[in-house]
Amino acid sequence: MATDFTGKTVVVTGGARGQGAAHTALFAELGATVHSLDLLDDLGTALQKDLTGRGLDVTYRHHDVTSEADWDALVAHLGERHGSLDALVNNAGIVHTAEIPEENLARFQQVLSVNTTGVFLGMNKCWALLAGARGSIVNTASVYGLHSNPGYVAYTASKAAVVGMTRTAAIEGAPLGIRANCVSPGTVQTQQLADEGRSYVREATPMDRGAAPSEISHVVAFLASPAASFVTGVEVPVDGGFSAH
Template sequence: MTQDNHDAMPCRLKGRIALITGGSRGQGAAHARRLAQEGAHVLAVDILDDEGTALARTLQAENLDVTYRHLDVTRKDEWTALHDHLADIHGKLDILVNNAGIVHISTIEDETPETWQHILNVNLSGAFLGLQSMIPLLRKSGHASVINTSSIFGPSGAPGYSAYATSKAGLLGFSRTAALELAADGIRVNALVPGGVSTPLNAAEKEGGVIPETPLRRRATPQELSAAVAFLASDDASFMTGAELVVDGGFSAR
């Protein structure tokens, strides 16, 4: 991005504290860049420490306020430690992006209980543990926004993606319930529902993936998803909670 384009970026998130899981690469890395460009202090967390550290250094070199910290989203003790870290440094949290997720392709017949549970632990329970741990800090924000990354395979299903689709469908129900429970605290909770996105996570997908079923005939770039995340995180979405923002190139309109 040129300096002129950087200066033209809206500054809707100035001074806000943002936490992004799965922040080392792909969508998470793009979200970290975009939220920081809009003025947020961003903490990216992941288990991919080398990539996360490199990302933070790259973005810091661009004068963006991004730091990295190790976090396994399936570990309650690590979430508790992260809560204490943020409480000591900032005393609040304004934006939580539950982006961490993994994909495994298998038929239901061939799926193992261990892999099934692992997918749900990362994709669904990770978001639950994250929100549960951060509620006290989000309450102190005054304009808190939680964004849970689902998928078009949540509402639609997809052969070979039983565990993944189940986890993403679960995130939709979790987001609606959290929105209802936390509205009185001024905490908005919405779900981002992407279609196909070009990231390292889907590099092993068969040729074409969802592209033939997508009217725009391509996958999204991570940056296109990040624009939606920045919107949901900002006061421009101040009357949105319990919603599903679908960014799928027309997939669900078929």
């Protein structure tokens, strides 16, 4: 769905590759000034070079979503440059698999730190900027926020928390004009999926394929746009029918 983001400011975490790179590109193509955040500096700067070479307004920034100091520095920069923030896309995430008896605390906490604490910090630190623009939050959850499979105890815990936090943000943000929603992708054809290996979700998807990252991006852009002005607090599966089971 084409939506005009001209004059709007958008932050995308995990923006250097995969879904985040697709989100960054689409928002920029729709006219936004996009701040793309990641730890993958080579990929992030290459994406910025490609998109700015096409005349789009994209800035890559090295950013650790688990770092309060990095969020504080980003908010200070956004406040100086823009004064407000129209959309925050909390996309950064990692996946790690181990069944409960083989899981260890350090790996469990690492997944929650990125996938859950990173989302909390983004909302927490950007709240005032979002209120200034009556802006929108779009968090990336997962079909594993409501479903699960052996080996996903950490990932499922992290994404279920994202769904819950999104609902809380919607209730708290409504009086300020802040909307908060989340997308729950199923299988997406990214490097993360290739790293993960065999995918139960992919095998159980009625549409019998994974999504292209851009198919997630168009839903994210809709939720962030005025076209979704009365949509808040929802979890939107983008999963080729997986959650219909």
